[in-house]
Amino acid sequence: MARQVAHEINNPLTPMKLTIQQLIRTKHLDHDSFDAYFEKSTQTLIEQIDNLSRIAGTFSQFARMPETKFTKVDVAAKLFSVVELFKNNHENIDISYSGVEKDVCVNGDAEQLLQVFNNILKNATQAIKDGTKGKISVELETINNEILIKFTDNGVGIPLPIQQDIFKPNFTTKSTGMGLGLSLSKSFIENMNGTISFSSKIKTGTTFAIRLPKEHESMLLHSEDI
Ligand SMILES: Nc1ncnc2c1ncn2[C@@H]1O[C@H](COP(=O)(O)OP(=O)(O)OP(=O)(O)O)[C@@H](O)[C@H]1O
Ligand SMILES: [Mg+2]
Incomplete structure (x- = not known):
């Protein structure tokens, strides 16, 4: 490195x-x-x-x-604030949020969650070509003890042959990219016992899905014991 x-x-x-x-x-x-x-x-x-x-x-x-620091993090509040920030900085893209705006917690690293949301939203904005009306929707829902966050864009899509490479460090298709956003995001999310996956269709768009376990009191006690 x-x-x-x-x-x-x-x-x-x-x-x-x-x-x-x-x-x-x-x-x-x-x-x-x-x-x-x-x-x-x-x-x-x-x-x-x-x-x-x-x-x-x-x-x-x-x-x-x-220096990963696990604490109880309100992932809904964090996500909502990042989406608001992107909305203010990308007025030409229609960015929507659906889900609660606070009180959904995970046991994780606040700074890393912020980086993950930033990376995925940045990729989504970069995937939207000039001249098309960009649309990005972010959804948060809780299913039993799992939090599901989806980011859907109407960008260029990810060609099938490179789909297996996008989480690899240094893999990029951008002239100015480092190819680190997704590989970092994957390791951050997996560190928090979550998963990250995607589905994509060329010229239609891409959806990234993050699944994270909801925080339990016992998990927090356990992490403080260590
Ligand atoms: N939403 C998306 N739509 C289309 N392609 C995507 C999307 N997200 C990621 N990709 C593809 O995956 C590659 C890797 O993404 P990653 O975020 O890891 O690196 P990068 O964006 O190229 O560079 P960096 O994030 O370091 O600035 C991108 O170069 C791009 O080809
Ligand atoms: Mg990126």
Whole structure:
């Protein structure tokens, strides 16, 4: 993992250095074209810096993994707040929530649940192509002692040949992706004794389903004993 991150960080560094060297050269040699080149290259540099900070962010998700902290978490409240956040940031996509807005608890890690919901919703928004009216629905229901959360998008769908790969670390079909969102989400959910699955149809959309055991008092006592 450390080697992978070193590689990901090293990748943008070379073009960044070249861009700056070129900028210096243009300033000395060619005053006329300097302004245009300055605009273009600073934009490129900002994009590359954003990319590096995203990599650092993802790495710290991994680095934080061993510090799993299980407590009683209101998963409904957490999910509802993430959905609200996405609604505010994606006004062009119709994002709906159905289910109670609080008081459904799991024994789990609050921070990791947040990351899982973020990752899945981010993937859903990225799956919706420009020009189509995006729709994402999030549903939460409780069936006996199990909580079922479904995320359905009307995006591009996942082609059959890659369906077996999407939970693998580093698997991505995106030019800017790290391929870590789903593999992290799967390990977080399985750590909380849950499961994550999906069904998808090309050009129609995808549904991700998360199942988690409802929290019991005894489970909490047990986890505190350990
Ligand atoms: N809702 C979805 N619709 C279509 N394809 C999806 C969806 N969710 C995931 N995928 C596919 O699964 C791949 C792996 O997803 P994952 O979240 O692990 O990585 P990523 O989104 O590519 O990169 P990262 O999450 O690290 O930014 C994606 O590249 C994409 O091909
Ligand atoms: Mg992702």
